[in-house]
Amino acid sequence: MSAETVEKAIEIKPAEGLLSKRRKRLITDPLIDENPITIQVLGICSSLAVTTQMKPTLVMAISVIFVVALSNFVISLMRNTIPGRVRIIVQLAVVATLVTIVSEILKAFAYDMYKELSVFIGLIITNCIVMGRLEAFAMGNKPYDSMLDGLGSALGYSWIILTVAFFRELWGSGSIFGIRVFDYVSKLFGDDFHLATNGLMVTPVGAFIILGLIVWVQRTKTGYVEH
Amino acid sequence: MQQSNTYIIVYSGVLTIILGFLLSGSAQFLGPWQAESIALDKKKQILGAVISAEEIGAMTPEQVNAFYSNNIASSVVDINGKEVTEGGVTAENVEIAKLYKKPAEERLYPVFIYHEEGNPDAVKSYIFPLYGAGLWDAIWGYVALNTDMNTIGGITLAHAGETPGLGARITEPGVQARYVGKKIFDENGELVAVAMKKGEGKDYSSKPHEVDGMSGATITANGVNNMLSSYLGHYSAYIKSKSSAQAVAGL
Numbered sequence: 003m004s005a006e007t008v009e010k011a012i013e014i015k016p017a018e019g020l021l022s023k024r025r026k027r028l029i030t031d032p033l034i035d036e037n038p039i040t041i042q043v044l045g046i047c048s049s050l051a052v053t054t055q056m057k058p059t060l061v062m063a064i065s066v067i068f069v070v071a072l073s074n075f076v077i078s079l080m081r082n083t084i085p086g087r088v089r090i091i092v093q094l095a096v097v098a099t100l101v102t103i104v105s106e107i108l109k110a111f112a113y114d115m116y117k118e119l120s121v122f123i124g125l126i127i128t129n130c131i132v133m134g135r136l137e138a139f140a141m142g143n144k145p146y147d148s149m150l151d152g153l154g155s156a157l158g159y160s161w162i163i164l165t166v167a168f169f170r171e172l173w174g175s176g177s178i179f180g181i182r183v184f185d186y187v188s189k190l191f192g193d194d195f196h197l198a199t200n201g202l203m204v205t206p207v208g209a210f211i212i213l214g215l216i217v218w219v220q221r222t223k224t225g226y227v228e229h
Numbered sequence: 230m231q232q233s234n235t236y237i238i239v240y241s242g243v244l245t246i247i248l249g250f251l252l253s254g255s256a257q258f259l260g261p262w263q264a265e266s267i268a269l270d271k272k273k274q275i276l277g278a279v280i281s282a283e284e285i286g287a288m289t290p291e292q293v294n295a296f297y298s299n300n301i302a303s304s305v306v307d308i309n310g311k312e313v314t315e316g317g318v319t320a321e322n323v324e325i326a327k328l329y330k331k332p333a334e335e336r337l338y339p340v341f342i343y344h345e346e347g348n349p350d351a352v353k354s355y356i357f358p359l360y361g362a363g364l365w366d367a368i369w370g371y372v373a374l375n376t377d378m379n380t381i382g383g384i385t386l387a388h389a390g391e392t393p394g395l396g397a398r399i400t401e402p403g404v405q406a407r408y409v410g411k412k413i414f415d416e417n418g419e420l421v422a423v424a425m426k427k428g429e430g431k432d433y434s435s436k437p438h439e440v441d442g443m444s445g446a447t448i449t450a451n452g453v454n455n456m457l458s459s460y461l462g463h464y465s466a467y468i469k470s471k472s473s474a475q476a477v478a479g480l
Binding site: 083084085087088099102111113114 | 236240262270394
Protein backbone atom coordinates (compact mmCIF):
# COMPACT_ATOMS: atom_id res chain seq x y z
CA MET A 3 0.00 0.00 0.00
CA SER A 4 1.50 3.08 -1.03
CA ALA A 5 1.17 5.51 1.69
CA GLU A 6 0.20 8.09 -0.66
CA THR A 7 -0.82 11.01 1.20
CA VAL A 8 -3.54 12.62 -0.67
CA GLU A 9 -3.25 16.16 -0.04
CA LYS A 10 -6.65 17.29 0.58
CA ALA A 11 -7.27 20.63 -0.78
CA ILE A 12 -8.50 22.22 2.31
CA GLU A 13 -10.41 25.17 1.21
CA ILE A 14 -10.02 27.93 3.63
CA LYS A 15 -12.62 30.45 2.83
CA PRO A 16 -11.18 33.85 3.49
CA ALA A 17 -13.30 35.40 6.19
CA GLU A 18 -15.55 38.03 4.78
CA GLY A 19 -14.38 41.49 5.65
CA LEU A 20 -16.34 43.35 8.28
CA LEU A 21 -17.30 45.79 5.59
CA SER A 22 -16.97 43.73 2.43
CA LYS A 23 -18.47 44.92 -0.83
CA ARG A 24 -21.61 42.88 -0.28
CA ARG A 25 -22.06 44.24 3.21
CA LYS A 26 -21.50 47.81 2.12
CA ARG A 27 -24.30 47.37 -0.36
CA LEU A 28 -26.59 46.34 2.50
CA ILE A 29 -26.09 49.81 3.92
CA THR A 30 -25.88 51.88 0.74
CA ASP A 31 -28.71 50.33 -1.27
CA PRO A 32 -31.51 51.62 0.97
CA LEU A 33 -30.05 55.13 0.87
CA ILE A 34 -31.08 55.81 -2.73
CA ASP A 35 -31.99 52.83 -4.91
CA GLU A 36 -34.09 50.97 -2.34
CA ASN A 37 -35.02 53.90 -0.16
CA PRO A 38 -37.79 52.87 2.23
CA ILE A 39 -39.64 56.16 1.94
CA THR A 40 -39.22 57.32 -1.64
CA ILE A 41 -39.10 53.94 -3.41
CA GLN A 42 -40.87 51.51 -1.11
CA VAL A 43 -43.15 54.25 0.27
CA LEU A 44 -43.07 52.96 3.83
CA GLY A 45 -43.08 54.96 7.04
CA ILE A 46 -44.88 57.90 5.49
CA CYS A 47 -47.04 58.74 8.53
CA SER A 48 -44.17 59.59 10.83
CA SER A 49 -42.30 61.42 8.09
CA LEU A 50 -45.32 63.73 7.83
CA ALA A 51 -45.94 64.07 11.51
CA VAL A 52 -42.58 64.78 13.12
CA THR A 53 -40.87 66.84 10.45
CA THR A 54 -42.00 70.38 11.29
CA GLN A 55 -38.68 71.05 13.03
CA MET A 56 -35.17 69.67 12.69
CA LYS A 57 -34.48 68.90 16.34
CA PRO A 58 -37.35 66.48 17.05
CA THR A 59 -36.77 64.97 13.61
CA LEU A 60 -33.15 64.23 14.49
CA VAL A 61 -34.19 62.60 17.76
CA MET A 62 -36.80 60.58 15.87
CA ALA A 63 -34.20 59.53 13.28
CA ILE A 64 -31.75 58.37 15.95
CA SER A 65 -34.52 56.45 17.72
CA VAL A 66 -35.54 54.72 14.50
CA ILE A 67 -31.93 53.81 13.68
CA PHE A 68 -31.53 52.32 17.15
CA VAL A 69 -34.78 50.36 17.00
CA VAL A 70 -34.46 49.04 13.44
CA ALA A 71 -30.81 48.01 13.69
CA LEU A 72 -31.19 46.39 17.08
CA SER A 73 -34.48 44.64 16.39
CA ASN A 74 -33.04 43.23 13.16
CA PHE A 75 -30.05 41.97 15.13
CA VAL A 76 -32.10 40.42 17.93
CA ILE A 77 -34.67 38.80 15.64
CA SER A 78 -31.89 37.40 13.46
CA LEU A 79 -30.27 35.84 16.53
CA MET A 80 -33.58 34.23 17.43
CA ARG A 81 -34.65 33.40 13.87
CA ASN A 82 -34.15 29.64 14.06
CA THR A 83 -36.08 29.27 17.30
CA ILE A 84 -39.05 31.49 16.53
CA PRO A 85 -42.19 29.38 16.02
CA GLY A 86 -43.54 30.14 12.55
CA ARG A 87 -47.13 30.46 13.68
CA VAL A 88 -46.47 33.25 16.18
CA ARG A 89 -43.53 34.93 14.51
CA ILE A 90 -45.25 38.27 13.93
CA ILE A 91 -46.21 38.46 17.60
CA VAL A 92 -42.67 37.60 18.67
CA GLN A 93 -41.29 40.29 16.37
CA LEU A 94 -43.79 42.82 17.68
CA ALA A 95 -42.91 41.99 21.28
CA VAL A 96 -39.21 42.55 20.64
CA VAL A 97 -39.80 45.79 18.72
CA ALA A 98 -42.22 47.08 21.34
CA THR A 99 -39.70 46.40 24.08
CA LEU A 100 -36.97 48.30 22.25
CA VAL A 101 -39.29 51.21 21.50
CA THR A 102 -40.37 51.40 25.13
CA ILE A 103 -36.75 51.45 26.25
CA VAL A 104 -36.05 54.32 23.82
CA SER A 105 -39.03 56.17 25.18
CA GLU A 106 -37.88 55.62 28.79
CA ILE A 107 -34.40 56.90 27.96
CA LEU A 108 -35.83 60.02 26.33
CA LYS A 109 -38.07 60.56 29.34
CA ALA A 110 -35.02 60.49 31.59
CA PHE A 111 -32.55 62.54 29.57
CA ALA A 112 -34.50 64.60 27.04
CA TYR A 113 -37.84 65.29 28.69
CA ASP A 114 -38.79 68.15 26.36
CA MET A 115 -38.23 65.93 23.33
CA TYR A 116 -40.15 63.16 25.07
CA LYS A 117 -43.12 65.49 25.51
CA GLU A 118 -42.91 66.77 21.97
CA LEU A 119 -42.53 63.41 20.23
CA SER A 120 -44.55 61.47 22.83
CA VAL A 121 -46.90 59.37 20.77
CA PHE A 122 -44.70 59.22 17.67
CA ILE A 123 -41.91 57.39 19.50
CA GLY A 124 -44.46 54.77 20.51
CA LEU A 125 -45.66 54.61 16.93
CA ILE A 126 -42.22 53.45 15.73
CA ILE A 127 -43.68 50.03 16.58
CA THR A 128 -46.12 50.39 13.72
CA ASN A 129 -43.56 51.86 11.32
CA CYS A 130 -43.71 49.51 8.35
CA ILE A 131 -39.95 49.77 7.85
CA VAL A 132 -39.29 47.91 11.10
CA MET A 133 -41.59 44.98 10.48
CA GLY A 134 -40.78 45.01 6.78
CA ARG A 135 -37.06 44.51 7.35
CA LEU A 136 -37.65 41.88 10.02
CA GLU A 137 -39.84 39.80 7.74
CA ALA A 138 -37.87 40.38 4.55
CA PHE A 139 -34.34 40.13 5.87
CA ALA A 140 -33.71 39.35 9.52
CA MET A 141 -35.76 36.12 9.50
CA GLY A 142 -33.42 34.63 6.89
CA ASN A 143 -29.99 36.19 7.40
CA LYS A 144 -27.18 36.24 9.90
CA PRO A 145 -27.22 38.70 12.80
CA TYR A 146 -24.41 41.01 11.65
CA ASP A 147 -25.75 41.26 8.11
CA SER A 148 -29.23 41.89 9.46
CA MET A 149 -27.97 44.67 11.66
CA LEU A 150 -26.28 46.33 8.69
CA ASP A 151 -29.44 45.94 6.65
CA GLY A 152 -31.47 47.58 9.42
CA LEU A 153 -28.90 50.33 9.73
CA GLY A 154 -29.08 50.99 6.00
CA SER A 155 -32.86 51.15 5.89
CA ALA A 156 -33.01 53.39 8.94
CA LEU A 157 -30.38 55.72 7.49
CA GLY A 158 -32.33 55.85 4.23
CA TYR A 159 -35.40 56.82 6.26
CA SER A 160 -33.43 59.32 8.36
CA TRP A 161 -31.90 61.37 5.59
CA ILE A 162 -35.26 61.75 3.88
CA ILE A 163 -37.08 62.94 7.02
CA LEU A 164 -34.19 65.27 7.87
CA THR A 165 -34.32 66.77 4.38
CA VAL A 166 -38.08 67.23 4.63
CA ALA A 167 -37.66 68.79 8.08
CA PHE A 168 -34.93 71.12 6.82
CA PHE A 169 -37.18 72.69 4.20
CA ARG A 170 -40.26 72.67 6.40
CA GLU A 171 -38.53 74.41 9.28
CA LEU A 172 -36.74 76.85 7.00
CA TRP A 173 -39.82 77.92 5.08
CA GLY A 174 -42.40 77.29 7.80
CA SER A 175 -40.67 78.81 10.82
CA GLY A 176 -37.74 80.64 9.22
CA SER A 177 -35.20 78.75 11.28
CA ILE A 178 -32.87 75.75 11.24
CA PHE A 179 -32.38 73.80 14.45
CA GLY A 180 -34.16 76.70 16.16
CA ILE A 181 -31.65 79.27 14.85
CA ARG A 182 -33.64 82.15 13.39
CA VAL A 183 -32.05 82.17 9.93
CA PHE A 184 -34.73 84.38 8.34
CA ASP A 185 -34.21 87.08 10.99
CA TYR A 186 -30.48 87.24 10.30
CA VAL A 187 -30.99 87.33 6.55
CA SER A 188 -33.64 90.04 6.87
CA LYS A 189 -31.26 92.15 8.97
CA LEU A 190 -28.60 91.91 6.28
CA PHE A 191 -30.87 93.63 3.78
CA GLY A 192 -31.99 96.48 6.02
CA ASP A 193 -35.11 97.24 8.06
CA ASP A 194 -37.64 97.25 5.25
CA PHE A 195 -36.70 93.82 4.01
CA HIS A 196 -38.75 91.05 5.51
CA LEU A 197 -38.68 87.36 4.65
CA ALA A 198 -42.12 85.89 5.20
CA THR A 199 -42.68 82.35 6.46
CA ASN A 200 -45.21 80.03 4.86
CA GLY A 201 -47.80 78.59 7.23
CA LEU A 202 -48.54 75.77 4.79
CA MET A 203 -45.13 74.25 5.54
CA VAL A 204 -46.01 73.79 9.20
CA THR A 205 -49.05 71.68 8.31
CA PRO A 206 -48.74 68.07 7.07
CA VAL A 207 -49.62 69.34 3.60
CA GLY A 208 -46.19 70.97 3.47
CA ALA A 209 -44.56 67.61 4.17
CA PHE A 210 -46.51 66.00 1.32
CA ILE A 211 -45.34 68.68 -1.08
CA ILE A 212 -41.66 68.45 -0.06
CA LEU A 213 -41.76 64.65 -0.05
CA GLY A 214 -43.40 64.64 -3.47
CA LEU A 215 -40.68 66.92 -4.83
CA ILE A 216 -37.93 64.69 -3.40
CA VAL A 217 -39.51 61.60 -4.96
CA TRP A 218 -39.86 63.43 -8.26
CA VAL A 219 -36.24 64.61 -8.33
CA GLN A 220 -34.96 61.20 -7.31
CA ARG A 221 -36.98 59.24 -9.85
CA THR A 222 -36.03 61.65 -12.62
CA LYS A 223 -32.38 61.04 -11.83
CA THR A 224 -32.50 57.27 -11.33
CA GLY A 225 -35.13 56.61 -13.98
CA TYR A 226 -37.05 54.40 -11.54
CA VAL A 227 -40.53 53.46 -12.74
CA GLU A 228 -43.13 51.72 -10.63
CA HIS A 229 -44.53 48.56 -12.17
CA MET B 230 -41.28 24.44 10.26
CA GLN B 231 -44.26 23.40 12.35
CA GLN B 232 -43.67 23.38 16.08
CA SER B 233 -45.81 21.75 18.71
CA ASN B 234 -48.26 23.78 20.71
CA THR B 235 -46.27 23.16 23.86
CA TYR B 236 -43.16 24.63 22.25
CA ILE B 237 -45.06 27.73 21.18
CA ILE B 238 -46.61 28.25 24.60
CA VAL B 239 -43.33 27.75 26.47
CA TYR B 240 -41.49 29.96 23.97
CA SER B 241 -44.03 32.76 24.36
CA GLY B 242 -43.96 32.44 28.13
CA VAL B 243 -40.18 32.62 28.37
CA LEU B 244 -40.03 35.51 25.91
CA THR B 245 -42.65 37.42 27.90
CA ILE B 246 -40.70 36.93 31.12
CA ILE B 247 -37.40 38.05 29.57
CA LEU B 248 -38.89 41.11 27.89
CA GLY B 249 -40.89 42.00 30.97
CA PHE B 250 -37.73 41.80 33.04
CA LEU B 251 -35.91 44.07 30.57
CA LEU B 252 -38.70 46.62 30.62
CA SER B 253 -39.15 46.81 34.37
CA GLY B 254 -35.38 46.83 34.76
CA SER B 255 -34.94 49.81 32.47
CA ALA B 256 -37.83 51.68 34.11
CA GLN B 257 -36.33 51.00 37.53
CA PHE B 258 -32.83 51.95 36.46
CA LEU B 259 -33.87 55.20 34.76
CA GLY B 260 -36.38 56.13 37.47
CA PRO B 261 -34.23 58.66 39.36
CA TRP B 262 -33.33 60.58 36.21
CA GLN B 263 -36.94 60.56 35.08
CA ALA B 264 -38.12 61.89 38.44
CA GLU B 265 -35.56 64.69 38.15
CA SER B 266 -36.71 65.55 34.62
CA ILE B 267 -40.33 65.60 35.70
CA ALA B 268 -39.58 67.84 38.70
CA LEU B 269 -37.64 70.21 36.45
CA ASP B 270 -40.47 70.27 33.95
CA LYS B 271 -42.93 71.16 36.72
CA LYS B 272 -40.73 74.06 37.80
CA LYS B 273 -40.58 75.26 34.20
CA GLN B 274 -44.36 75.16 33.99
CA ILE B 275 -44.75 77.11 37.23
CA LEU B 276 -42.21 79.70 36.08
CA GLY B 277 -43.94 79.79 32.70
CA ALA B 278 -46.87 81.62 34.33
CA VAL B 279 -44.62 84.56 35.19
CA ILE B 280 -41.76 84.62 32.70
CA SER B 281 -41.75 84.04 28.96
CA ALA B 282 -41.19 80.68 27.32
CA GLU B 283 -38.13 81.99 25.48
CA GLU B 284 -36.44 83.03 28.71
CA ILE B 285 -37.07 79.61 30.21
CA GLY B 286 -35.92 77.90 27.03
CA ALA B 287 -32.61 79.75 27.21
CA MET B 288 -31.91 78.53 30.76
CA THR B 289 -29.90 75.42 31.59
CA PRO B 290 -31.47 72.99 34.08
CA GLU B 291 -29.17 74.35 36.81
CA GLN B 292 -30.24 77.90 36.06
CA VAL B 293 -33.91 76.90 36.20
CA ASN B 294 -33.39 75.28 39.59
CA ALA B 295 -31.45 78.27 40.88
CA PHE B 296 -33.97 80.78 39.57
CA TYR B 297 -36.78 78.75 41.07
CA SER B 298 -35.24 78.54 44.51
CA ASN B 299 -34.31 82.26 44.53
CA ASN B 300 -37.60 83.58 43.21
CA ILE B 301 -40.34 81.18 44.27
CA ALA B 302 -41.61 80.63 47.79
CA SER B 303 -44.41 78.18 48.35
CA SER B 304 -46.97 77.13 50.88
CA VAL B 305 -49.88 74.73 51.07
CA VAL B 306 -53.37 75.85 52.08
CA ASP B 307 -56.72 74.14 52.55
CA ILE B 308 -60.09 75.12 51.11
CA ASN B 309 -60.48 77.79 53.83
CA GLY B 310 -57.21 79.46 52.94
CA LYS B 311 -55.51 78.22 56.14
CA GLU B 312 -51.93 77.18 55.80
CA VAL B 313 -51.29 73.43 56.16
CA THR B 314 -47.94 72.37 57.57
CA GLU B 315 -48.54 69.03 59.29
CA GLY B 316 -47.21 65.85 57.75
CA GLY B 317 -44.29 67.63 56.11
CA VAL B 318 -46.25 68.55 53.00
CA THR B 319 -44.56 70.89 50.56
CA ALA B 320 -46.21 72.60 47.63
CA GLU B 321 -43.86 70.87 45.20
CA ASN B 322 -44.91 67.42 46.43
CA VAL B 323 -48.65 67.95 46.28
CA GLU B 324 -49.99 65.93 43.39
CA ILE B 325 -52.88 67.90 41.98
CA ALA B 326 -53.91 65.12 39.61
CA LYS B 327 -54.37 62.62 42.46
CA LEU B 328 -56.17 65.08 44.74
CA TYR B 329 -58.51 65.97 41.89
CA LYS B 330 -60.46 62.76 42.60
CA LYS B 331 -61.15 63.82 46.19
CA PRO B 332 -63.94 66.21 47.16
CA ALA B 333 -62.82 69.85 46.92
CA GLU B 334 -63.02 70.32 50.72
CA GLU B 335 -60.48 67.58 51.43
CA ARG B 336 -57.85 68.58 48.90
CA LEU B 337 -54.61 70.38 49.59
CA TYR B 338 -53.93 73.51 47.59
CA PRO B 339 -50.36 74.53 46.87
CA VAL B 340 -49.55 78.20 46.33
CA PHE B 341 -46.39 79.37 44.62
CA ILE B 342 -45.31 82.90 45.44
CA TYR B 343 -43.17 84.70 42.89
CA HIS B 344 -41.06 87.29 44.63
CA GLU B 345 -38.04 89.48 43.98
CA GLU B 346 -34.77 87.64 43.94
CA GLY B 347 -33.78 86.58 47.44
CA ASN B 348 -36.51 88.68 49.11
CA PRO B 349 -39.65 86.63 49.86
CA ASP B 350 -41.47 89.70 51.26
CA ALA B 351 -41.40 91.61 47.99
CA VAL B 352 -44.13 89.54 46.34
CA LYS B 353 -44.64 90.02 42.62
CA SER B 354 -47.43 87.54 42.02
CA TYR B 355 -49.20 84.46 43.33
CA ILE B 356 -49.25 81.32 41.17
CA PHE B 357 -52.07 78.80 41.51
CA PRO B 358 -52.20 75.37 39.88
CA LEU B 359 -55.17 74.35 37.75
CA TYR B 360 -56.40 70.90 36.78
CA GLY B 361 -59.36 69.67 34.78
CA ALA B 362 -60.64 67.77 31.80
CA GLY B 363 -60.26 68.73 28.16
CA LEU B 364 -61.90 66.97 25.26
CA TRP B 365 -59.84 63.77 25.31
CA ASP B 366 -57.75 63.77 28.43
CA ALA B 367 -56.53 65.83 31.35
CA ILE B 368 -55.55 69.47 30.99
CA TRP B 369 -53.69 71.48 33.61
CA GLY B 370 -51.81 74.67 34.08
CA TYR B 371 -50.71 77.47 36.37
CA VAL B 372 -52.25 80.91 36.62
CA ALA B 373 -50.43 83.90 38.12
CA LEU B 374 -52.38 86.66 39.86
CA ASN B 375 -50.82 90.07 40.39
CA THR B 376 -50.66 91.42 43.92
CA ASP B 377 -54.05 93.14 43.53
CA MET B 378 -55.35 89.53 43.63
CA ASN B 379 -57.59 90.34 40.70
CA THR B 380 -55.51 90.79 37.53
CA ILE B 381 -54.07 87.77 35.72
CA GLY B 382 -50.35 88.27 35.20
CA GLY B 383 -49.83 85.17 33.12
CA ILE B 384 -50.94 81.60 32.55
CA THR B 385 -49.39 78.34 31.38
CA LEU B 386 -51.61 75.60 30.03
CA ALA B 387 -50.69 72.02 29.19
CA HIS B 388 -52.57 68.94 28.08
CA ALA B 389 -52.18 65.20 27.86
CA GLY B 390 -53.92 64.47 24.59
CA GLU B 391 -55.85 67.32 23.00
CA THR B 392 -56.14 67.39 19.21
CA PRO B 393 -52.99 68.81 17.58
CA GLY B 394 -53.74 72.07 15.79
CA LEU B 395 -57.07 72.49 17.63
CA GLY B 396 -57.30 71.92 21.38
CA ALA B 397 -53.56 71.44 21.68
CA ARG B 398 -53.20 75.11 20.82
CA ILE B 399 -53.73 75.95 24.51
CA THR B 400 -49.97 75.45 24.86
CA GLU B 401 -49.20 78.23 22.37
CA PRO B 402 -47.80 81.43 23.86
CA GLY B 403 -50.13 83.43 21.62
CA VAL B 404 -53.22 81.78 23.10
CA GLN B 405 -51.94 82.07 26.67
CA ALA B 406 -51.09 85.76 26.18
CA ARG B 407 -54.82 86.45 25.69
CA TYR B 408 -55.34 86.01 29.43
CA VAL B 409 -52.81 88.60 30.55
CA GLY B 410 -54.45 91.65 32.13
CA LYS B 411 -57.89 90.05 32.50
CA LYS B 412 -59.75 90.37 35.83
CA ILE B 413 -61.23 87.53 37.86
CA PHE B 414 -63.57 89.61 40.09
CA ASP B 415 -66.37 91.85 38.88
CA GLU B 416 -67.16 95.34 40.28
CA ASN B 417 -69.12 93.84 43.17
CA GLY B 418 -66.23 91.65 44.23
CA GLU B 419 -67.90 88.47 42.98
CA LEU B 420 -65.67 85.81 41.45
CA VAL B 421 -66.48 85.46 37.76
CA ALA B 422 -63.09 84.20 36.50
CA VAL B 423 -62.26 84.49 32.81
CA ALA B 424 -64.07 82.64 30.06
CA MET B 425 -62.74 81.72 26.67
CA LYS B 426 -65.52 82.34 24.17
CA LYS B 427 -66.64 80.40 21.13
CA GLY B 428 -65.22 81.50 17.78
CA GLU B 429 -61.95 83.19 17.06
CA GLY B 430 -60.71 86.55 15.85
CA LYS B 431 -62.98 88.90 17.82
CA ASP B 432 -61.69 91.75 19.91
CA TYR B 433 -62.17 91.23 23.64
CA SER B 434 -59.82 93.98 24.84
CA SER B 435 -62.72 95.93 26.41
CA LYS B 436 -64.11 92.85 28.19
CA PRO B 437 -62.20 92.07 31.38
CA HIS B 438 -63.70 88.60 31.91
CA GLU B 439 -63.61 87.18 28.38
CA VAL B 440 -60.88 86.10 25.99
CA ASP B 441 -60.85 85.18 22.32
CA GLY B 442 -61.58 81.51 21.63
CA MET B 443 -59.85 78.84 19.60
CA SER B 444 -61.61 77.98 16.39
CA GLY B 445 -62.62 74.31 16.34
CA ALA B 446 -61.68 73.70 19.96
CA THR B 447 -64.69 74.87 21.93
CA ILE B 448 -64.81 71.80 24.18
CA THR B 449 -61.17 72.20 25.18
CA ALA B 450 -61.84 75.90 25.78
CA ASN B 451 -64.81 74.99 27.98
CA GLY B 452 -62.51 72.65 29.90
CA VAL B 453 -60.07 75.50 30.46
CA ASN B 454 -62.95 77.74 31.59
CA ASN B 455 -64.23 75.14 34.04
CA MET B 456 -60.82 74.52 35.48
CA LEU B 457 -60.12 78.23 35.90
CA SER B 458 -63.40 79.02 37.61
CA SER B 459 -63.39 75.93 39.82
CA TYR B 460 -59.80 76.28 41.02
CA LEU B 461 -60.02 80.04 41.50
CA GLY B 462 -63.17 79.21 43.50
CA HIS B 463 -61.27 76.73 45.66
CA TYR B 464 -58.59 79.33 46.28
CA SER B 465 -61.03 82.19 46.81
CA ALA B 466 -60.68 82.12 50.62
CA TYR B 467 -56.92 82.42 50.29
CA ILE B 468 -57.21 85.08 47.58
CA LYS B 469 -59.64 87.15 49.69
CA SER B 470 -57.41 86.86 52.76
CA LYS B 471 -54.47 88.19 50.77
CA SER B 472 -56.38 91.02 49.14
CA SER B 473 -57.91 92.17 52.46
CA ALA B 474 -54.48 92.01 54.08
CA GLN B 475 -53.25 94.31 51.36
CA ALA B 476 -56.21 96.64 51.75
CA VAL B 477 -55.32 96.98 55.44
CA ALA B 478 -51.67 97.53 54.63
CA GLY B 479 -52.66 100.18 52.12
CA LEU B 480 -54.63 102.24 54.64
